[in-house]
Amino acid sequence: MTAKTLAIGNYNDTDAAALEHDLDAKRVSSLDEALALDDAAREAVTAIAYMGHAAFGGDAMDAFPNLGLIANFGVGYDAIDVDAASARDIALTNTPDVLNDDVADLAVAMLLMQGRRMRQGDELVRSGRWADGESFPLNRKMSGAKVGILGLGRIGHDIANRLAAFKMDLHYWSRSEKDTPGWTYHADPMDLARAVDVLVIALVGGPETENMVNAAMLDALGKDGVVINISRGTTVDEGALLDALEAGRIAGAGLDVFVGEPKVDPRFYKLDQVVLQPHQGSGTVETRAAMGQLQRDNVAAFHEGKPLLTRVN
């Protein structure tokens, strides 16, 4: 069988069935497995539905000489070499917007859970220690906090909209000043870090933002500062973050993303003041279904010669 659509990645049963049924897709679990297909199979492929974080560069694209589309599952496509795709006239699509709500929900939830020490509160009750008379220390008020959004794209904006309902004093950095309702713009990310107590990272991934949150920015955030990251692990100098947390130079963190995930640096495991999440930002049944549908809609549009829904190059 020589399918024109190749689905790469670990799709759930619903998406796998839809890829096969709606698009007659051939499925493989990894890019390596795709590259090991025989010549006829690779030559037949005109569209790839991609799910994964393995680097997808020009050499891999060249293994599919008739490839015209890579439809990425997810809003972040930093695993895919966009310039290499463009140079080969390969269109790239992603799945934006449909996941914004979930990611923003998780960012706010990590912020509150970290500040109110809710993992520790649950453990105090669940262990029976509260019943035995142990008291819970007072925490930090979160409503009204000074929060900085690093990267005011669509997700950053959705996070800020939620935090506004908690009466937070909102600051942001973005490449350009936005038309925002009373939020304070900082042209320099360091100024943002100095101005706030909670720094929420909502940057895009990729080389331009790599290690943007570094030791100096963490020092600017200060000892009462908390870092929330729902973007990409690469946006933070993770060694500097671990050093700052271990030394108490910042107060805590809420992290859904890590460098080299899921191989998390074990130094994180011992940090009581950090909320750790397994990259579940978009991890709801409803949103993953919407992402899968949007990915397939892009592939279908490509095969039918219609405009792509969410092209990025």
Place this chain on the structure above:
Amino acid sequence: MTAKTLAIGNYNDTDAAALEHDLDAKRVSSLDEALALDDAAREAVTAIAYMGHAAFGGDAMDAFPNLGLIANFGVGYDAIDVDAASARDIALTNTPDVLNDDVADLAVAMLLMQGRRMRQGDELVRSGRWADGESFPLNRKMSGAKVGILGLGRIGHDIANRLAAFKMDLHYWSRSEKDTPGWTYHADPMDLARAVDVLVIALVGGPETENMVNAAMLDALGKDGVVINISRGTTVDEGALLDALEAGRIAGAGLDVFVGEPKVDPRFYKLDQVVLQPHQGSGTVETRAAMGQLQRDNVAAFHEGKPLLTRVN
């Protein structure tokens, strides 16, 4: 020493110092200890600064023949017999409003933490199981959920305002319909439970609301339903709640309050789908300081013959 102000309860160091310095208060740790004071000490007392959940009834009030004020630390004063106080011309004050933000923050945080299974997510990462390849199941989208607020007082309103920023479909029950922006009023609490997936209990405590959330209401909420309670443990038939949770007749809960707390029913400890918190609704440094100040301001106003700031009877 015969102080006219008696402070009852376990105050933190800051509040204890302020009670002694600002009000020349005598301090005891419990109502029992207060009742054991000698006649002269009890007769000197005209104002009691009360902190605690031990029942404060008419007999205890009669032990202080010159008592004119009970200034409660906390917004909920269900431990104090209001009718008995009124019958004795004893004024009662509480500390409303200053804690609304914290309680509302915790309600929203429990809702998100329960729905996105964030305790379990943290545990998956922290244990190293995620690094070892174990995946995290998809959860439930929270933004856009149908939420019912049971009791739309000031705290209920503050919770609803926050949830509106999560694009939730808001429903409520209250004794009377309020002027609300597009929220759906239900005159019958059972209709509210039927209409929503998440039921947030923001009732006042006391006999009128005891066991208001009973087995029938939990059944009306249904198997996808989640109960969030930041009010008083007494508002829920806890046995019925445990039965429903254990049998999967509702999906989960987030509970900051319990019947007989801190002696939590150990059946709760085993429930994975429940977020348990040690009654920390108002438990932040900032808010407890504001509550202590408001309590002392009421006592000072009483002694100076000025209008009480937050009288409830």
